[in-house]
Amino acid sequence: MNNSILDSRRPSSEPESRVSAARRHVKPLNLTRWIGATLVIFWLLVAIFGPMLAPHPVGALVADDMYSGASAAFPLGTDYLGRDMLSRILHGARYTVGLALIAAVLSSLIGASLGMLAALAPRWLDESVSRLNDALISIPSKMLALVMVSAFGASIPLLIVTAVISYAPGAFRISRSLAANIATLEYVQVARTRGEGKLYIAAVEVLPNMFHPVLTDMGMRFVFIVLLLSGMSFLGLGVQPPMADLGSLVRENIGGLSQGALAVIGPALAIGTLTIGANLLIDSLSANRGQQGE
């Protein structure tokens, strides 16, 4: 099929080359996107407004029962000290979503700017930044977290720094290859023959066109960081009590697992729905749609 487009037509109505969705697959795909978007928006809203909606203070012992089941007073039961799980999750979501979001944005920002720098910079600089990047990427993230905590103590900035060190190299890799690809495109060549400076080329010609894939990548990183954070809670890293991120909530109540306490199931489900939602959304946004069966 010819890739070019008939002069008289607008590409949006171009049938042969652009149209890809088959009718019978449109619905489920929209459904997954809808589910994904709903979950993500739900958790974003919880992160923003959750603490305001919490029926009890996050650290208050409000029940005499530990690990109690759902009741009218405590819809998600109580935790190992008798605190209201609903309130704790509403607060915890802010930390998990917030930390992961900040770390993901920072990772992508740092990764993308370094990646662009490497792609447009002289070879030696590209080479050394890439090597350093390879070196960082090869260090297991949990081990890095462990050493960092031993060296600096646990704090929110440290959590973020650790997550960024672990995930910025991946973002760098992707950004670098994206930028390198874009840099060979003709509109960049045109800008070069116009005598434009490197900075202009990077900021105006290259960056806007990396935006979408970098955003998708950031979504993936967000998911990974949520999971890294929940893994780190096992190593005793997390936000300061009485707050707890979702991973720490699972961790601190894991003793209730044997009795099937809601206190474990609740935050675990929260992590699950958050990551699955984000994944579904990213998948459906970046996937090609539909397929014709045989």
Place this chain on the structure above:
Amino acid sequence: MNNSIFKIVLGRLSSGVSTLLIVSLVIFAITSLLPGDAAQQILGQFATPEQVAALRIQLGLDQPAPLRYLSWLGGLLSGDLGQSVSNAMPVSELMAGRLPNSLLLAGITTVIAVPIALLLGIASAMCRDRFLDRILNVCTLSMVAVPEFLVATLAVLIFAVHLGWLPALSYVSTVEGIGDFIRIYAMPVLTLCAVLVAQMARMTRAAIINQLDSPYIEMARLKGIGPLRRVLNHALPNALGPIANAVALSLSYLLGGVIIVETIFNYPGIAGLMVDAVANRDLALVQACAMLFCTAYLVLVLIADLCAILSNPRLRHQ
């Protein structure tokens, strides 16, 4: 096999070595940040400052960091990983005790997880956007989404505490016979598979789908080639490079990332060794373990690169 492949491999190898050099620098720098001192550790709390100072000189700790780095690097290159501070054993000996366990766990997990992941990934890709694909997608997502320690603890509760089928702890030293072996490894491997299979399957799916959109697959279809053969015979060989890469990334997790599994199942692996080393400020051991993890990663990536090269006739025959 010919000259050009040799050249490519040599190039990768040399860039790997230079990366490793940077890794050593990074590791040395990070571990230097750890508060604590080897001399104090060896002598304990009641040593006089003079004794500590003397030992510091003897250990070369009084030298500036760059010199210490060079001598550490020198030792590394000559195969001398140094002495563990916490129990006065050579680091290499300590690691030799744990490494086979880690490799065994990694090996078994690989042997189980990789085929399952490939199978799921391929099945998903073949049924793209159909029911099976969606189900697998949700399953793999859910597997990733549950914290590892929860999976492990849950598995122990169900299979060890309630059903009593499997031991809650993994005692590699008491393995007697194949049945025992399976019982011991079942849960750690299951937990690790839950983490790894999902990732690899998703990457495999993406890599194959990427190929399925290419014209030569359409051509194969128009030649009347059935879907199974199209995927296995046509798409898979071309997707091998990215799949190998995904597998390598996942497997690199099996040495350094399994700390949670090692802790919960009390499995004597190398990650636990490093955690101990950090707590004991056993810097030589920390550095050696970290170097091992990074080297393993780089080697795996190198192998994946080789797979990509060998699966690509363009690079194979030139």
Place this chain on the structure above:
Amino acid sequence: MMGEPLDVRDLHVTAITPNGDEIDIVKQVSFSLTQGEVLALIGESGSGKTTIALSLLGYARRGCRISGGSIRLGESSILDLPPAALRDLRGHRVSYIAQSAAASFNPAKCLMEQVIEGALRHGVMSRRDAEAKAVELFRELALPDPEGIGSRYPHQVSGGQLQRLMAAMALITDPALVILDEPTTALDVTTQIEVLRAFKRVVRERGTTAIYVSHDLAVVAQMADRVLVLNGGEIQEQGDIDQILDRPSHPYTKSLLEAARPEERLTPPTLERQGELLRIDDWQVGYGQRDAQGIPAKVVLDDISLCLERGQALGVIGESGSGKSTLAMAVAGLTAHSRGEVVFNGQELSTTLRGRTPDQFRRIQMVFQSADNALNPAHNVERILTRPLRTYFKLDEEERRRRVRELMDLVKLPHSLLSRRPGELSGGQKQRVNLARALAAKPDLLLCDEVTSALDTVVGAAILELLVELRSKLGVSLLFISHDISTVRALCDDVMVLYKGQCVESGDCASVIASPQHPYTQKLIGSVPELRRGWLESRPSFASLEQDCVA
């Protein structure tokens, strides 16, 4: 197996737009072929010709479905076949030759494996027989080393050979119907002629019924018995090849025919020459590491000298790999030359971008081939056109606005497009913006690299027309790089023929084309298909001159 008659009735193919709307991209198409007949489907991109061709295999691409009609091949009704029977039909009774052989061969498998795969899968013959038959076909298709070529991998043979290998793959099962989808479009003209010859022979000798899909009427004239002209998924006209060529009845057919012969409508404007603008002496350009003598690892251009006067248009012609694009890149400063010198406007030009002055940047402007990639998809048209104005001229806001609109007028685009982004423009519109951006700098020299090649014939012809007009209006000098001799003839005063990085012939356009001196030029010019039946048969074989060799 002999060819079988084909009958297509009321074919509809439906696609779904991203918004979820259904549109028919093929509407009410009916035609029939007798056994052994060759029908050409003619149309521009978006005309539905490939979609129709694929539906003959019972296949629609992702996002499309065959929504109505019937297709009968011999006794079977293709659209009613169950999947298994359909699989058995494809690559057995109906086979397909795709446009891009390079993309359609699996890069990981050797050629023989792929050529005989269909035959083996369908159980038509044993592996031994299939291989023997393949070798026979290779020989018939004039492939070099027919015994050994099968053990190679796709990247080891040339594009023309791949195209012929694909023909072998299609013919190995002796299909009743062969579909050739633009099989020579991606090839150089000198290669095309050999491939066409081979195709024609094997199709005719076997008496196979064939569908030939093409946008090129001249090629179709050599291959088809009948022609079906498509536009927007609908049949405009169908008829005998002679009737279509000589007595087209539909206006659309007429416009196609007109666009196919630009040189008959357009002539280069005669402009006064105003002294030397660009002089290149003994140039060598290449890529990669330079050795001790400063010679690059891969030399692309060598011993190139040329002189371009103000107002002059020089066409540079050659096939892929001849180094013609590299010439433009080197003049633009994107690729450094390793020997020789270049004088522009009386000043020595630096080999690299870094050494050039802003004024030199302004005076030399480049227009790239791919309209898709030449415009930054993130910027709107106004921004794209404003940028060079900002860079080169000190204008106030109002002046810039005015100038941008002047430029739009110059390239005949409505001002309403200024707020659009490239993704919202058609190919021709993009190429006009592309030109306008270059003209914004008020350049002395315009480097045009295949500016019409990626466009449909009619659109390309319009751009060419615009260029002729701009030349006479602005007097700008042109270095016009093309593989298509007819566009060069329509636009340029002089021509330079590149072959394997060297200039083999140059001179006045008309005289070089009329009486080429160098054998390669003769072959090049002689290989351009003419719009008449029997041209192919009348051409001598140039195979002896240049065996298109193993990469």
Place this chain on the structure above:
Amino acid sequence: MTNKKNPPTILSESEQSARIHEAMRRGMSRRDALKTFGVAGMFAASTGGLLGSSLGYASEGTSGTPQRGGRIRVAAHAASTSDTLDPAKGSTAIDYARHEMFYNGLTEFDERLIPQPALAEHFETSDGGTTWLFTLRRGVTFHDGKPLSAADVVFSIGRHQDPTTGSKVMSLTTQIADIKALGSQQVQITLNSPNIELPVILAVSHMKIVPEGTVDFSKGIGTGPFRCQEFSPGVRSIGVRNDNYWREGRPYLDEIEMVGISDEPSRINALLSGDVQLVNEVYGRSAERIELSTGHAVKSVNSGNYTDLVMRVDQEPTSRPAFVEAMKYLFDREQIKRAIFRDYAEIANDHPIASSNPYYFGDLPQRPYDPDRARHLLKQAGVEGARLPVVASPAASGSEDMAVLLQQSAQQAGLNLTINRVPSDGYWSNHWMKHPLGFGNINPRPTANILLSQFFQSSAPWNESGWKNEQFDQLLTLSRAEPDQAVRKQMYADMQTLIHEHCGIGIPVFINTIDGRDKRLKGYDRTIPLGGFMGYTFAEHVWWDEA
């Protein structure tokens, strides 16, 4: 209270602890340790009953007739590559338990923490505690067959004085002026100054006897009830019954494997699934799970361990008495006991003497939870509405949860506490006693006197809050010399009152030590209140009853 089957044991008045060394590990200097010890020695002298010959062995308890045979696996709460079989270097529960398995000391603690003869058949001091003569038991052999001789004792005790040994209790041995063998069966120890408590010191696990000249401790050669068959640090150890053990009929088990499981839920799961038969460091909230299992039981011992709020007098605003008092009113002790420790604790009254201690002052009114009072006091202190950080760590058990509860009640009193959780790694050297408001955790001490001397005397280096009270110091000094038990008791009551009212230490509860075991593991009712695992000495006393 906590354990229906094992009623809380009456603690002896000499509530001593082998875990004195634990404190040493936390950074006590050589000189300070010595000072502390001297004080303790005087007290011990007054308690009497230290001199003696073999008193016979403690009763077998109530769990039936011991049986021979069986193999158990024991999981401790921590194991790492720094695990050691060198008794001098032991630092964690698993180390102590192993040392008790493989070695013996000259003396050992009984259930009342009175030192009893072990490898020393007899010990005496002729001059009130300066010169000591230990007569060794005859016929004792090391696992390698070598008979025990005086030279081994001289070596084992002497090596603590060599700094290169890296002994954790080096400070305790600096008072030894001379140690020499008198023949092969007698050892004479001469001290710098009299110390009637030397047998107590020799009973701690670091003082175990090893063969003379031992350099490589990885083989675990001792005289103990088990021989070391395998030892891999951080992984496991296996001890098999020493058939030549000098104590007739002991031990009962054929084999004990020891591992470390640091994750508490995993430890409990391992016990419940039958993979291990004994675990230590069970959290109060897991104890119920074990109790619910028909085949398992917990053993809870109140040994006087406490986690306390430390308010430094040398920093603001914790120097203000009203603030300190307010904080003490902010402990909802009932809630702490119930919610954090699930009643595996005893309510404390802001002084370190537990109710089981003979010097416990029960008439001191219990300080209630009174946020209104606290609010009033805070206002008085001028810190109403202030924002204060409180440092907590997993290193001080339960401190994070206590901090959370404290934060809640502080809010009601108009005080804004922010919790600063720091890793357990390095907590004792970098954080403990360094912040105005933080937590400490104090393990039981051998005697009340030692405890008060180490943590409350003005000059004590571990005076957590930096509290200086002349009256208290005088009482403490006087009490050591006071011969009249009743008077002494009154002195202790006064000291407790002083601490309760003025010291910058808030002690909400005493925390029980909880072990979990398979019920088929018998003989576990013996209680030596030094820590878990029956004061680490379980190996010699337990047996396996399959029935």
